[in-house]
Amino acid sequence: MATINIQRDSKDPYYRYKMPKLLGKIEGKGNGIKTVIPNMADIARSLSRPPSYPTKFFGCELGAQVKNEAKNDRYIVNGAHDTEKLQSLLFTFIDKFVLCGACHNPETDLVLKDQTILRDCKACGQRMPVDMRHKLVTFIMKNPPPTFKRSSRKDKASRKQAGGSNSPEDELLAADSDDELTRRIVSEAADLPDASHYDNDDDWAVDDTSEAAIKARQEQLALDMGKLAVNGDGDDDADGGQSKYDEFGDFLTKDPSASMADIEAKAQELGVWGKHRALEVLIQALFDADVINQLKKFRPLLLKFGQTEKHQRSILGGLERLIGVNYPEVLLDNVPNIFITVYNLDLVDEAVFMKWAEKASRRYVDRETSRTLRDKAAPFIKWLQDAEEETDSEEEDDSE
Template structure:
């Protein structure tokens, strides 16, 4: 399946710092004549980002197009009969999002879809976790019949309290959190543990220290013509997956004029330019009043680093040391790495051990923080599958840490 780009869930929002994102819907025409059909190979990924069952979206397309929509959930195959243009289906997807995902009050996609019985009547509501409003679904739409016959599953009960699920009464619900919707869980608590990480570490760490030699702890940046050209070449069109989490008390991550959005845009626009190094970036953070905020670290990682991150960590080690001053900052740093490697530069996933080693050798990451991160899957910064993938790739570094500890104890 070809790789899908990442787009805002609300495609009317142009801000690339908008935190709610999903894969771009892909289509594939198969067959011919009366047997022609449109297959949607990444329907499950799109549906997962919206936290709605893929069958709902597929049936919605059928309702709007007057077409049959056979699907096989077991084999992850979703079809709309007939030949349909990808652009048209993406427009219809926008309609589905507007009618069945976005809160009618605040237009936030962070909603639960609930079916509530009212005597003999059943109603469908969107419960918004952002503004608290409960808004009605248009019960006249043809998809409503399918939803009532196939109600959404109850959301999982969180460790923070079983009362949240109980508040739904006899309602079924599913929560729209998307792959980049943060703030649902704290790192290392509330996320599902990937037991396989603690059971087996397969890869070896003998060559982890290669290409991770420390740079001098100064505030300089390589501004040679070759270095600048190399960085600029990797910058073009690479910031599609940038988004911001909640947590600090000033500025909204959905606001293009927030200090975090301004900081991220400035770093993205000026990185690699002559004379722009650690000092200039830190001064910009000071100017915007975010130099001590952990959210600024998350933005910095996504805006500053490229596929050459291992070398860039050594270049900007003084900046990282200056801005990362607590465990919370380190967790934001790791969250930024998850997004950078898991969403923006997926080719970096095999290099996760080297990235962690470079951060560790530069005294930016503490051993206990990275160990806890490596053994606990969290949906705070990326979706669960991406979180697992990134942590799985970190196994060689975790093994190296364990062996280093064992060696110290034996001595």
């Protein structure tokens, strides 16, 4: 089967993203004439989208009825339609609902957030909205794919108040939600001082590159990494020992302004790229009291390191030390807000949070600090539990 580049404007014969060229087959006659697309499932698989999406898109653009027979692998558009016309419309669908709006890479997933469909790019980490005015949007909302992140934990308020975005950028939660606990978390977080409240000349400021500040950060990082070495699970130490993480930490503390590309290159050079423990080092070396904004800034890099449960636990471990040891006076009371940010950025899944909350651990901090962190996180954990119960109840109602 002939393949073509997914991106319409790409003429590069070595372009890595390919899809089958669309095939159209006209069947029937008179009022029953229709166009069958026999390879729509293969095309959709190349685009990581359900085949019903581009088929329905054709119907929206052509003003025609469509039929999706997934069991028979038949996707039909009523009427006789030219194959080249359908191919052109397919490229339009790709531009609007597949390609990243920032880097134009097709490695995207669709994510629903506050009644907006976003293209979540795995290549550059950007989240760009689709054209919400298009008729296909309604179909997608009603027919989310299996990978569609339609989590009531994040969207329960917006589902009750369809059409409006009610999540403040700083809290990433709906202040006017029916959920009393959610409102209380956001209300209390709004009264907390942010990083700008503190003197920019404090010793913890990461942009302080004086020799004394760098030395202090290196000493603290060495202590932190020593504790991680004692309490860690050891699976990263077999191929180079602790020194490679010390060296990675030295690089980060000496050059806090290094770009994400530079950090990735150094991690690969040292052999720690993809290692979950490197995330602990990165958070310890680069993050400070402005952790919420830093989580947003470094999200693409954190995700590229890895997204397994171990990587997610390491993110939480690094945050435990950052919050409970480095800046407890600044960050302890802001734990719910920090964790809400982590959750909404898809850095840590709900299941990992729930497992983390089950019991205190001495892996990253002392037992007392670990208990304190979990106590501070209790409102957020309860919010997750309540939302899960509500989701289960809604699903039972739907099935009935």
